[in-house]
Amino acid sequence: MVVILGLEGTAWNLSAALVTDDRVIYETESAYKPAHGGIHPREAAQHHASELKRVVSEVIEGAKEKGFSISDIDGVAFSQGPGMGPCLRTVATAARALALTLKKPLIGVNHCIAHIEIGRWRCGVRDPVVLYVSGANSQVLTYYAGRYRILGETLDIGIGNALDKFARYMGLSHPGGPKIEELASRAREYIHLPYVVKGMDFSFSGLTTAAKDALDAGHDREAVCYSFQETAFAMLTEVTERAMAYCGKEELLLAGGVGANRRLQQMLRTMCHDRGARFSVPEARYLRDNGAMIAYLGLLQFKSGQTIELRESAVKPNFRPDEVEVVWRGINN
Ligand code: ATP
Numbered sequence: 348m349v350v351i352l353g354l355e356g357t358a359w360n361l362s363a364a365l366v367t368d369d370r371v372i373y374e375t376e377s378a379y380k381p382a383h384g385g386i387h388p389r390e391a392a393q394h395h396a397s398e399l400k401r402v403v404s405e406v407i408e409g410a411k412e413k414g415f416s417i418s419d420i421d422g423v424a425f426s427q428g429p430g431m432g433p434c435l436r437t438v439a440t441a442a443r444a445l446a447l448t449l450k451k452p453l454i455g456v457n458h459c460i461a462h463i464e465i466g467r468w469r470c471g472v473r474d475p476v477v478l479y480v481s482g483a484n485s486q487v488l489t490y491y492a493g494r495y496r497i498l499g500e501t502l503d504i505g506i507g508n509a510l511d512k513f514a515r516y517m518g519l520s521h522p523g524g525p526k527i528e529e530l531a532s533r534a535r536e537y538i539h540l541p542y543v544v545k546g547m548d549f550s551f552s553g554l555t556t557a558a559k560d561a562l563d564a565g566h567d568r569e570a571v572c573y574s575f576q577e578t579a580f581a582m583l584t585e586v587t588e589r590a591m592a593y594c595g596k597e598e599l600l601l602a603g604g605v606g607a608n609r610r611l612q613q614m615l616r617t618m619c620h621d622r623g624a625r626f627s628v629p630e631a632r633y634l635r636d637n638g639a640m641i642a643y644l645g646l647l648q649f650k651s652g653q654t655i656e657l658r659e660s661a662v663k664p665n666f667r668p669d670e671v672e673v674v675w676r677g678i679n680n
């Protein structure tokens with residue numbers, strides 16, 4: 348049995364978890380909520396710094412009640428990137444200190460791949476095309492010859508950031524995605540907005556500007572939110588379907604915080620149903636940023652010997668998933 352402590356803190360959520368081969372032993376989190384505006388990297392990092400002691404202690408105490416002690420920990424995993432520099436550095440410093448104190452190896456985890464692997468684990472999915480949609484990232488990926496390959500991605504901002512920006516323009520607080528979903532559910536009028544798919548890539552920046560213009564032109568919020576979602580999610584669904592067709596894959600896995608959106612889930616489910624493919628989405632707590640996904644991918648990497656030395660533990664704010672050699676496939680699945 349292997350036990351890994353995982354730390355996540357790339358952006359808004361500081362979270363720690365203890366995971367073993369077949370379950371999450373204990374997880375705890377502390378969300379940073381900006382007083383106004385979007386996520387401020389230094390403020391978020393400050394939040395993480397002041398909450399780290401409590402979050403880590405809570406996991407250790409919680410695990411004790413379940414019969415695990417600190418001496419059972421085999422390795423310390425942390426999000427090495429991508430993410431906000433100050434947040435990454437704060438959490439990496441804590442991970443290094445813990446690994447040194449416990450005299451256990453350090454495991455550097457790619458945050459995007461952690462979103463994928465926790466979904467594959469929770470849903471029992473084998474070899475999917477993945478639609479990974481969060482604040483900063485929007486990508487369509489699949490595994491091929493030792494790496495997760497990016498088949499399509501946003502040319503500018505992530506869909507989550509686009510939704511958050513538009514919500515902020517309407518005076519709504521962060522995060523805006525769930526509020527837009529709620530407003531959209533009350534409308535049925537579609538307003539034309541730019542649909543931008545270029546090859547296998549998509550763009551959300553022009554769409555966000557056009558949605559703001561539509562509001563300024565007097566359209567009601569509900570209709571604009573509805574049209575924003577319909578347009579953006581149709582773009583994502585189109586590219587995802589093409590990826591499945593090109594790769595001949597029959598499973599789709601949805602990952603990342605925006606994956607909680609029911610309209611997006613519905614569009615993807617319909618697309619999969621029409622092609623006779625299987626659609627999977629994990630519980631909401633494993634869609635958004637969470638410590639369990641970092642501990643879990645850390646566990647897979649640990650078992651395949653992919654640990655790092657202190658000198659290799661610098662954070663990577665622009666860490667892309669296709670930089671990682673996937674050495675663990677075939678271990679747990
Ligand atoms: P990453 O580093 O992977 O980009 P992240 O820091 O953006 O992650 P996540 O928790 O994966 O964090 O995603 C947060 C995003 O999800 C926010 O932009 C938020 O508005 C969006 N979101 C959450 N719930 C919904 C929803 N129901 N509909 C649309 N968007 C949502």
Ligand code: FE2
Nearest residue numbers: 481603635636
């Ligand atoms: Fe994330």
